Amino acid sequence: MTALLEIQDLVVEFRGKGLMRKPFRALHGVSLDVEKGRTLGLVGESGSGKTTIGRAALGLAPVTSGRIAFDGRDISHLSRRVRREISRDLQVVFQDPYGSLNPAMEIGEILAEPLIAQGASGRDARARIGDLLDRVHLPSDAARRLPHEFSGGQRQRVAIARALALEPKLIVCDEAVSALDLSTQARVLDLLLEIQNDTSVAYLFISHDLDVVKHMSHDIAVLYRGNVVEHGPAAAVGGAPVHPYTQRLLLAAPVIDPDEQRARREAFQALDPADFEVTT
Numbered sequence: 001m002t003a004l005l006e007i008q009d010l011v012v013e014f015r016g017k018g019l020m021r022k023p024f025r026a027l028h029g030v031s032l033d034v035e036k037g038r039t040l041g042l043v044g045e046s047g048s049g050k051t052t053i054g055r056a057a058l059g060l061a062p063v064t065s066g067r068i069a070f071d072g073r074d075i076s077h078l079s080r081r082v083r084r085e086i087s088r089d090l091q092v093v094f095q096d097p098y099g100s101l102n103p104a105m106e107i108g109e110i111l112a113e114p115l116i117a118q119g120a121s122g123r124d125a126r127a128r129i130g131d132l133l134d135r136v137h138l139p140s141d142a143a144r145r146l147p148h149e150f151s152g153g154q155r156q157r158v159a160i161a162r163a164l165a166l167e168p169k170l171i172v173c174d175e176a177v178s179a180l181d182l183s184t185q186a187r188v189l190d191l192l193l194e195i196q197n198d199t200s201v202a203y204l205f206i207s208h209d210l211d212v213v214k215h216m217s218h219d220i221a222v223l224y225r226g227n228v229v230e231h232g233p234a235a236a237v238g239g240a241p242v243h244p245y246t247q248r249l250l251l252a253a254p255v256i257d258p259d260e261q262r263a264r265r266e267a268f269q270a271l272d273p274a275d276f277e278v279t280t
Contacts, residue, residue: 002072004170004202005057010066012052026052028226029066034170037200041234043210043218043249048223050206054172057204058092059083063115071169075097088118091163095175097155101147107133107158108143114165130160136191157191164195172200178207189216210249214238222246 010030013023027049034040042050055061057068062087065077070090078086094100101110108129115125132144136157147155156176163171173192175187189212195201205216213220213234220237222230222245230243251265 004033004036004071005032005204006067006069007032007053007057008067008069009239010056010068011064012049012056012061013064014062026061026226027056030223030228031227032221032228032231034202034204036169036216037196038218039196039203039205039216041213041220042204042206042223043208043213043220044223045208045249047225049226050208050223051174052226054092054204054206054211058090070217084117088115088166089169090172091166091168091170092172092174093156093159093163093176095179097152097159097179098147099109100159101141101155103147105146106143107145107147107150110147110158111143111162111165114162118166128165132165135164135195136161151184152180155190156180156188160188160191160195164199164201168198168201170204172204172206174206175208175254177212178209185212188205191233209253210238210246211253222249 008031009138010027011025012027016023030049030053030248032040032053042053043156044050052061056063057070057075059078060077066076067074068076069084073086106114108126111129111132112122115128118124120128129143130140138154138157138161142150142154142158147158150158154200160176166194177188180188192203193216196203197272205213207213207216210220214237217234217238219232220230220234221228222237222241222243224245230237230241230246237246238250241250
């Protein structure tokens with residue numbers, strides 16, 4: 001079966017500062033697939049390349065070489081006009097639930113914007129906004145309020161509703177819960193799972209937190225310095241990882257029991273970072 005999102009031998013380089021500086025290679029020939037209705041989790045520390053993969057799929061990072069295909073169509077080098085055409089099926093939820101919303105627009109206007117851009121009438125947009133607010137468990141009067149009137153978790157629900165407006169096939173969730181407190185994180189994650197169960201939308205879920213990725217994903221890919229060092233079912237990668245870098249990510253997660261936390265800290269310190277290196 002053809003994957004919804006296919007990434008093959010993806011290389012991304014960013015131009016260096018200054019005429020004589022070599023370009024920085026953020027991704028080294030990465031290959032990954034996202035199946036329809038499923039979640040692929042990308043996990044790694046800051047600078048690992050996980051967000052660059054999502055941005056390349058969205059057309060926000062340059063594809064130096066390799067191929068990205070969405071729903072059987074090569075989207076590696078699309079014009080802005082064609083990108084707008086496929087935005088109906090490919091959406092994103094960013095990390096900052098406030099910065100991603102226009103503070104001067106009411107929530108109803110924010111949710112109507114993508115609908116109107118795709119040709120919906122005002123009446124159809126208003127009806128759809130009610131459905132969207134209900135989908136993310138916000139009251140109907142939220143449409144007449146401004147973003148600053150909501151908590152961080154509520155603002156992220158608005159961002160999710162906006163991503164859902166055009167009934168996409170895939171949503172890139174780029175650190176979508178990392179700016180939220182733990183209890184709010186759990187509620188938003190449960191909402192995302194509920195939405196996937198009801199709509200069969202696929203997620204490319206990006207996070208630095210292996211526990212969060214394990215909770216959300218069917219499959220996990222672990223990124224280290226622009227390379228995939230481990231890839232497989234979430235239960236295996238998140239529960240019994242093979243690569244020492246993934247083991248270190250797992251051990252870095254805090255636990256309540258002080259004895260277990262002490263044992264984790266000792267095991268974490270015993271791992272040699274030299275074992276993480278990969279040949280590129």
